[in-house]
Amino acid sequence: MSDNKNLRVEKPSEKKVPSIGRILFIAIIVFLAFLMVGGTFFYIFSPGMNDKSNAFGFYDGKAVVLESGNVFGRTLMADENYTNAIESNNYTQLYQSFYNAYQSQVVFDELDAEARAAKIDSPTPVVNKVIIDSGVYNGDDGRFSIDRYNNILPAERQAFFSYVKLITPYQIVESDYESVLVPQAEKDFVSSLNNSTHSFEYFNVNYGVYPDDLASSYIESNEHLFEKLDLSIISCTTEEKAREAYEALSAKSWNEVVAEYSEDQYAENDGDFGTAIYGNVLASNISDNADMMMIRALLPDTWTEPIQGPYSWAIYRLNSP
Numbered sequence: 001m002s003d004n005k006n007l008r009v010e011k012p013s014e015k016k017v018p019s020i021g022r023i024l025f026i027a028i029i030v031f032l033a034f035l036m037v038g039g040t041f042f043y044i045f046s047p048g049m050n051d052k053s054n055a056f057g058f059y060d061g062k063a064v065v066l067e068s069g070n071v072f073g074r075t076l077m078a079d080e081n082y083t084n085a086i087e088s089n090n091y092t093q094l095y096q097s098f099y100n101a102y103q104s105q106v107v108f109d110e111l112d113a114e115a116r117a118a119k120i121d122s123p124t125p126v127v128n129k130v131i132i133d134s135g136v137y138n139g140d141d142g143r144f145s146i147d148r149y150n151n152i153l154p155a156e157r158q159a160f161f162s163y164v165k166l167i168t169p170y171q172i173v174e175s176d177y178e179s180v181l182v183p184q185a186e187k188d189f190v191s192s193l194n195n196s197t198h199s200f201e202y203f204n205v206n207y208g209v210y211p212d213d214l215a216s217s218y219i220e221s222n223e224h225l226f227e228k229l230d231l232s233i234i235s236c237t238t239e240e241k242a243r244e245a246y247e248a249l250s251a252k253s254w255n256e257v258v259a260e261y262s263e264d265q266y267a268e269n270d271g272d273f274g275t276a277i278y279g280n281v282l283a284s285n286i287s288d289n290a291d292m293m294m295i296r297a298l299l300p301d302t303w304t305e306p307i308q309g310p311y312s313w314a315i316y317r318l319n320s321p
Contacts, residue, residue, distance in 0.1 A: 001221075006207065017092045041300045046241060047293060052171045055097070055151055056072075056102055057102065059106045059110070060109070060110070060140070061112070062109060064100075064102060064105055064106060064109070070105060071104050071108040072102060072104065072105035073101075074106040075100065075101040075105070076097060076098065076101040078233045079100070079101065081093050081096070081097055082094065082097035082098075082101075085097060085206045086279075095298035099319065105188050108170055111170045111173040111174055111177075112170045112173075114171060114173050115169035115170060115172065115173045116169070118173070120169045120172050120173065121169065122165045122166075122168035122169055123165075126169055127161060127164050128169060130168055130171075131160070131161065131164055132144055132165050136160070136163075137152075164232055182274065209278060213232060223285075224279045224293070225278070225279045225280035225283060226278060226279060226280070227278070227279045228276035228278055228279075229276060229277060229278075229279060229282060229295070229296075229318070230273075230276045230318065230319040230320045231273055231276075231277065231282070231316050231317060231318060231319060232254070232258075232266070232270065232271035232272045232273065232316070232317045232319055233261055233262070233264065233266055233271050233314050233316055233317070234258055234261055234262045234271055234314060234315040234317075235263055235264035235266075235267075235271065235312045235313070235314045236262070236263055236306075236312060236313050236314070237313075238313065239306060239308070239313050241261060241308055241313075242261075242306035242313035242314070242315065243259075243306055244246070244261065244313055245257050245262070245306075245315060246306055248260070248261065250314075253316060254270070254271070255270045256273075256304075258270050258271040263312070264312075266320055270304045271317070271320065279292065279296070282295065285310065285314075286307060286309055287308050287309060287310060288307075288308075291304075291307045291308075294307075295307075295316050295318075296317070298317070298318035299318065300318055300319065300320055300321055301317070301318070301319075302317065302318060303315050303316060303317040303318075304317075
């Protein structure tokens with residue numbers, strides 16, 4: 001097998017009725033041949049379409065254009081979702097299909113450029129091996145068939161050969177990227193993790209078994225955690241914005257400042273939590289226990305200075321005693 005169009009493997013021929021597999025194979029080859037020469041046809045009837053002004057984008061200074069013979073065009077035409085989207089006027093899917101095909105072209109251009117830089121070529125023996133390994137010329141027994149090869153027109157064989165020759169360097173680079181070389185030190189480290197193992201046991205203790213007298217003693221020592229507080233809040237992601245909100249409260253109403261500055265889900269309700277919350281819930285959102293004491297000392301319709309929490313800064317207002 002070679003890239004010579006007229007090469008035939010000599011073997012006494014036998015008349016044979018074309019199989020369905022052969023018909024499908026010929027259809028695929030013809031389609032590939034059209035894709036490879038279709039770019040010329042496309043530009044004859046669409047002058048200027050390969051100009052940079054018609055590019056879908058640029059990668060490494062090279063225009064990414066849609067041609068029927070490049071990866072962009074082949075990927076798009078092979079996308080069943082694209083065909084269905086055209087029939088159903090599904091513009092969302094059309095966009096997605098164009099995007100996927102565009103990215104395929106970009107990846108191909110990059111890896112193909114790397115292949116050329118690394119002087120990775122596709123000599124005839126390599127291309128022949130790729131074609132044989134692909135199984136396109138295999139017979140019903142799954143092995144290379146001389147009959148099937150010879151029954152394909154030379155032009156069709158050449159079209160498929162040229163297609164494989166084009167993509168072989170790209171596929172070699174792609175395969176190299178997918179092959180991970182793991183250093184021995186990393187293998188040794190992962191293996192060492194198995195040398196020392198740990199296990200633990202646990203059992204669940206129901207809260208009811210905790211002595212009542214100890215529970216009462218804890219509550220008396222931490223009353224602030226079990227109080228209910230009717231509060232509203234202004235939350236800001238930065239201290240600077242929280243300070244601005246605090247200064248604004250001297251000139252504007254609480255509701256106005258909430259609408260302008262607050263960045264949490266309670267802003268839609270003028271900052272109101274919606275229900276009185278327990279002190280221990282509030283304490284989990286405060287970094288310093290001293291700030292909790294400041295909130296407990298509030299009088300109705302008064303508010304704190306900005307208080308830092310784990311994820312934001314907040315101003316708290318007491319709504320009612």
